[in-house]
Amino acid sequence: MxxxxxxxxxxxxxxxxxxxxxxxxxxxxxxxxxxxxxxxxxxxxxxxxxxxxxxxxxxxxxxxxxxxxxQFGPLVHVLEAMWVTGLDELKSLAEAEERASARAGRATVRRSSGRKKGHP
Amino acid sequence: MxxxxxxxxxxxxxxxxxxxxxxxxxxxxxxxxxxxxxxxxxxxxxxxxxxxxxxxxxxxxxxxxxxxxxQFGPLVHVLEAMWVTGLDELKSLAEAEERASARAGRATVRRSSGRKKGHP
DNA sequence: TTTATATTTTAGTCATCACTAAAATATAAT
DNA sequence: ATTATATTTTAGTGATGACTAAAATATAAA
Known part of the structure; x- marks a missing residue:
């Protein structure tokens, strides 16, 4: 299958x-x-x-x-990323992912005792 | 391409x-x-x-x-999930994703103990 | 029942693609 | 220069798969 x-x-x-x-x-x-x-x-x-x-x-x-x-596991994010960017060919999907990680990172850091775990 | x-x-x-x-x-x-x-x-x-x-x-x-x-965008998580589970066919990849979301949810609500998703 | 509507399934075609074997290219060693 | 090593490229083959057209199935309406 x-x-x-x-x-x-x-x-x-x-x-x-x-x-x-x-x-x-x-x-x-x-x-x-x-x-x-x-x-x-x-x-x-x-x-x-x-x-x-x-x-x-x-x-x-x-x-x-x-x-x-x-039922899609991590593939959900791949699909939704393609759809929000509009372009199905995921041109700058890497950057979108980058931004998402950055956001998640900031959110985690801010909520957690204000310690900053630096990212480049 | x-x-x-x-x-x-x-x-x-x-x-x-x-x-x-x-x-x-x-x-x-x-x-x-x-x-x-x-x-x-x-x-x-x-x-x-x-x-x-x-x-x-x-x-x-x-x-x-x-x-x-x-360069893989959200596909990174798909690949790494497949590889950590061992089975390439991502049998229970959905559950893994489920658990990950649950973790993320808890982490956001409580204080995260500085553990960030992703790996060392 | 007959007819229309909604969907699935089948058979066949065409393009794509992973692969092999062999030829071509390029660098290093003798 | 010749030979060996490392890789790429080409030509050809077989399998897979997306698609169409048509036949089959199923439910609803007449």
Missing amino acids: ATPLSLVAEPRRREILQLIWRQERAAGEIASLLPVTFGAVSQHLRLLREAGLVSMRRDGQRHFYVARPE | ATPLSLVAEPRRREILQLIWRQERAAGEIASLLPVTFGAVSQHLRLLREAGLVSMRRDGQRHFYVARPE
Whole structure:
């Protein structure tokens, strides 16, 4: 079975995940928002579901999908970083990470007895 | 050009990265540690270098490679999580992430004892 | 039941890619 | 210069995988 990492590495699947990250959507709606066939989307959803990365709820003839962020481990941060920066190609994702670390560092230091654990 | 995410999704490249994560190694040494041809390794190194994920230093006839962790962004945590758990297939990587978040949450709420996430 | 709607599944095509073997390039040693 | 060592590059192969079109399945509406 495919690993979460390999599944997420595929751009089309990232698009799908973004569409159902916090919002439940029917398979047909997902497909209607993407420049590919219904069948293609269905195949992607199958893989994601088999890996436990999304869950499905059936209502009548419709199948509603939604992501399960807690199943992504550290990959959550990779995806969300890509999405907030807008550019999927994570151009300056390294810098974003840098800034995040700096923020976390300051927060930790400030809350903890004001000792400063210097970072470069 | 390939994205860091797609490059890292390939198991063989993760093996290579693990070998040169903090330790510089000659191309030949890397190849000698893996069950593939010298040529195959060289091709992987080329892709990684083109993406800026590894750097190369030439010394005589040898080419020494080393990873550039700061270029991986949030992917660093994905890789290191895979490596500490031992299993590359990130079986229970989600739980690890869960625990990490819990720790971070507690650390933020109480006084953190100066222990910062990341490693020594 | 018949028809429409929503989704999955199957078969086949095409591109990508990891790999091997061999040729090419480059530096060092004799 | 020749030989050995270290690495890259090229050409070709096989497997994987994303996609389309069409067939199959399932539920709802007429």
